Amino acid sequence: MRVGALVLSMTIVAGCTTTPEAPATAQANEEGLVCTTSVPTGSFLPERRCTTADERAAERQRNDLLIDARSERDSGIR
8 A cells, every 4th residue: 555655656746847848949941930939937838939030130130239339338438
């Protein structure tokens, strides 16, 4: 009886400790659309975000401008 209860409890604990799949995956198709699935911090629900090549280029450019502006501000150059 005790052995059965021990095996049952170990099985339940092992089932609860399984790791989810990779947190982020990307998939590209012919049109340059890339879909990324990720699980945000504090959530168990995955989010899927699809972007085109133009959207990714615009985001990269916007990030570069923000980095440049921050570098100028921090360096004291006006």
